[in-house]
Every structure is written in structure tokens, then in C-alpha cells.
Amino acid sequence: MRNSRKFWQAERLLHLALWLAATCTARDAGLHLFEAVEPHMGTLVRIKLYAAGADQAKPAFGAAFARIAELDGALSDYQPESELNRVCRTAIGTPVAASADLFGVLAASRKLAEETNGAFDVTLGPVIRLWRQARRDRRLPDAAALREAAARSGYRKLHLDTARRTVMLDEPGMQIDLGGIAKGYAADAALAVLAALGIRRALVAASGDLAFGDPPPGRRGWTIGLDSPACVLELANGAVSTSGDEQQHLDVGGRRYSHIIDPATSMALARPIGVTIVARRGVDADGLATAVSVLGAERGLALIEARPGVAGRIVTDRVVASTRWPGARH
Ligand code: AMP
Ligand code: MG
Numbered sequence: 001m002r003n004s005r006k007f008w009q010a011e012r013l014l015h016l017a018l019w020l021a022a023t024c025t026a027r028d029a030g031l032h033l034f035e036a037v038e039p040h041m042g043t044l045v046r047i048k049l050y051a052a053g054a055d056q057a058k059p060a061f062g063a064a065f066a067r068i069a070e071l072d073g074a075l076s077d078y079q080p081e082s083e084l085n086r087v088c089r090t091a092i093g094t095p096v097a098a099s100a101d102l103f104g105v106l107a108a109s110r111k112l113a114e115e116t117n118g119a120f121d122v123t124l125g126p127v128i129r130l131w132r133q134a135r136r137d138r139r140l141p142d143a144a145a146l147r148e149a150a151a152r153s154g155y156r157k158l159h160l161d162t163a164r165r166t167v168m169l170d171e172p173g174m175q176i177d178l179g180g181i182a183k184g185y186a187a188d189a190a191l192a193v194l195a196a197l198g199i200r201r202a203l204v205a206a207s208g209d210l211a212f213g214d215p216p217p218g219r220r221g222w223t224i225g226l227d228s229p230a231c232v233l234e235l236a237n238g239a240v241s242t243s244g245d246e247q248q249h250l251d252v253g254g255r256r257y258s259h260i261i262d263p264a265t266s267m268a269l270a271r272p273i274g275v276t277i278v279a280r281r282g283v284d285a286d287g288l289a290t291a292v293s294v295l296g297a298e299r300g301l302a303l304i305e306a307r308p309g310v311a312g313r314i315v316t317d318r319v320v321a322s323t324r325w326p327g328a329r330h
Contacts, residue, residue, distance in 0.1 A: 184286025
């Protein structure tokens with residue numbers, strides 16, 4: 001008797017599962033791929049999504065891009081009146097209230113700084129600005145200027161009060177630069193906006209920082225192609241970030257200087273390294289890709305392995321992949 005009741009229960013569950021599968025397929029069959037690209041955060045942001053029609057897709061693109069524009073207004077160090085730049089001017093020795101977005105990115109940055117012993121450091125803004133100018137001038141920054149800028153940096157001079165959601169900086173002239181983590185956060189946020197509108201099969205790519213939800217209909221994941229060496233990943237509900245020096249760099253005296261700075265020396269990385277991180281959230285993938293670039297292959301791999309649910313591939317003169325790397329073993 002008990003067994004037969006179990007049997008009926010199991011069969012009812014099976015029917016339910018089959019019915020769900022059938023309705024999902026029926027619903028998916030009516031989905032179409034839509035794609036849009038807009039300039040945001042100093043780069044091009046591409047969104048791919050599956051929707052029933054243009055009536056659903058168009059406002060969804062609008063809302064997702066508006067969210068990214070809102071985040072740029074909070075997190076940009078290029079926009080003089082961004083929330084970040086206002087905080088840098090006013091939070092010297094005084095706690096200043098921050099939006100949930102700015103505080104969230106600063107808190108993730110501060111945690112990563114502690115975990116990497118300062119290899120990832122968003123207070124490096126003064127040094128990063130000198131290197132940006134150096135790229136424009138096509139010559140190395142002045143050593144004395146670098147020392148002076150480094151003296152205004154250091155993550156221990158950034159104080160966050162989680163209960164009050166306030167930010168305080170120790171010294172005037174400090175500058176926070178979220179370029180190594182903000183795009184991943186923005187990709188997550190745009191994806192969340194789409195999900196809230198009922199669009200779960202979507203991918204947001206802010207240049208090298210991707211966040212994606214459920215896979216395209218009938219597929220196990222989104223196909224993500226990596227270069228040098230070529231590798232194809234098929235992933236859903238996660239994020240992938242790549243850091244490298246292909247796009248922004250300075251060539252002087254036969255050396256190529258990256259846009260990533262080693263806080264220990266204030267020098268731009270001059271050894272070639274390309275890092276790809278797979279994580280659950282874009283904010284983690286983005287921050288870690290930059291951090292691992294600074295740490296180098298050995299210490300970088302140790303950091304990746306220590307983070308649950310994170311995988312990575314590091315390309316220097318050789319290719320190493322972490323144990324959880326989802327691609328072929330390179
Ligand atoms: P990504 O392309 O995500 O690796 O970020 C590179 C950007 O991160 C640079 O253009 C700088 O704005 C910023 N950055 C450079 N070096 C560091 C560092 N050591 N820690 C945190 N951010 C950095
Ligand atoms: Mg990054």
C-alpha cells in the first residue's frame with residue numbers, strides 16, 4: 001500500500017516534470033535572439049537576450065543600458081561629478097554616506113585588497129593617472145612623481161563602515177579608480193535588471209567582462225570564445241573576465257607596459273600575462289582577473305584555487321589552468 005502510494009506520487013512528479021519540460025520547450029520555441037550594443041564606461045557594452053518579440057526586448061535593452069549608465073555615474077573616475085569623485089573630494093577625514101552600488105564595489109575591492117596583500121588596490125588612482133598620461137605622452141612617468149603619487153595611495157587609508165554605509169579617506173589627494181572591477185559589477189547589475197523583467201536567457205559583455213544567465217534555448221550554455229590560445233567555453237549562470245595588455249599599453253625602449261600596475265613598485269606590468277577568470281558573479285571575475293595579473297602565475301593560481309566556485313587560466317610564456325577550469329586543459 002505504502003509502496004503503491006509512493007509509486008503514484010513518483011508518477012505524479014514525473015508527469016509534472018514532463019509537463020514543465022513541455023511547456024518550457026513550447027515557450028522557448030517562441031523565443032528569438034535580440035542583440036544591442038551601446039557605448040558605456042569607456043567601452044562598448046553588448047547585450048544578447050532571448051525574448052518573445054521586439055516589444056519585450058526593446059524596453060529591456062533600454063532598462064539594462066540605463067542601469068549601466070547609472071552605475072557609470074556612480075563609479076566612474078573619468079566623470080568629474082560622479083559619486084565616486086565627489087566622495088574622493090569630500091570624505092577626507094570625514095565619513096561620507098555612499099550609495100549601495102558604490103559601497104558594494106568598494107567593499108568587494110577592499111576585501112580583494114586584503115586577500116591579495118594589496119596586489120589589487122583601488123586607491124592606486126594617483127599612480128594609475130600618471131600611467132594614463134604616460135600612455136598619451138608615449139614616455140615613462142617621472143620616478144619622483146610616481147613616488148609622490150604612491151604616497152597618496154594604499155588600501156589601508158580607505159575606511160568603510162558597513163553599518164552606516166559610509167566611506168572615509170585618510171589623506172587629501174587620494175583618488176579611487178574602480179577600472180579593475182566596475183565593469184564586472186555593471187554586467188551583473190544589467191543582467192539582474194533583465195531577470196527582473198522576466199528575461200533570464202541573456203548575456204551582458206562590457207568588453208572583456210561578461211555576465212550571463214540561463215543558456216540560449218536548447219543549449220547547455222553560452223558559447224564563449226577565448227584567444228591566445230584559442231579555447232571555447234560553454235557556460236550558463238556565471239561570469240567570465242579577461243585581463244590582458246592587448247588593448248591599452250605603452251611601448252617604450254622595446255618593452256610593453258600594461259595598463260595594470262603593480263602597487264608594490266608603482267610600475268606598470270612589463271611581463272606579458274593574460275588572465276581569464278570564471279566565477280559566479282562578474283564583480284568577482286573582473287576583480288580577480290586584474291588581481292591575478294599582478295600576482296603572476298604561481299601566486300595567482302593559489303588565489304584562484306582558494307576561492308570556492310572560481311576557475312582560471314593564466315597565459316604567460318606557458319599556459320596554466322586551475323583544477324576547476326571548464327575548458328580543455330590549457
Ligand atoms: P582590467 O581590465 O579589469 O584588468 O582593469 C584594468 C584597470 O584596473 C586599469 O585600467 C586601472 O584602471 C585599474 N588598475 C590597474 N592596476 C590595478 C591594481 N593593481 N589594482 C586595482 N586596479 C588596478
Ligand atoms: Mg578586472
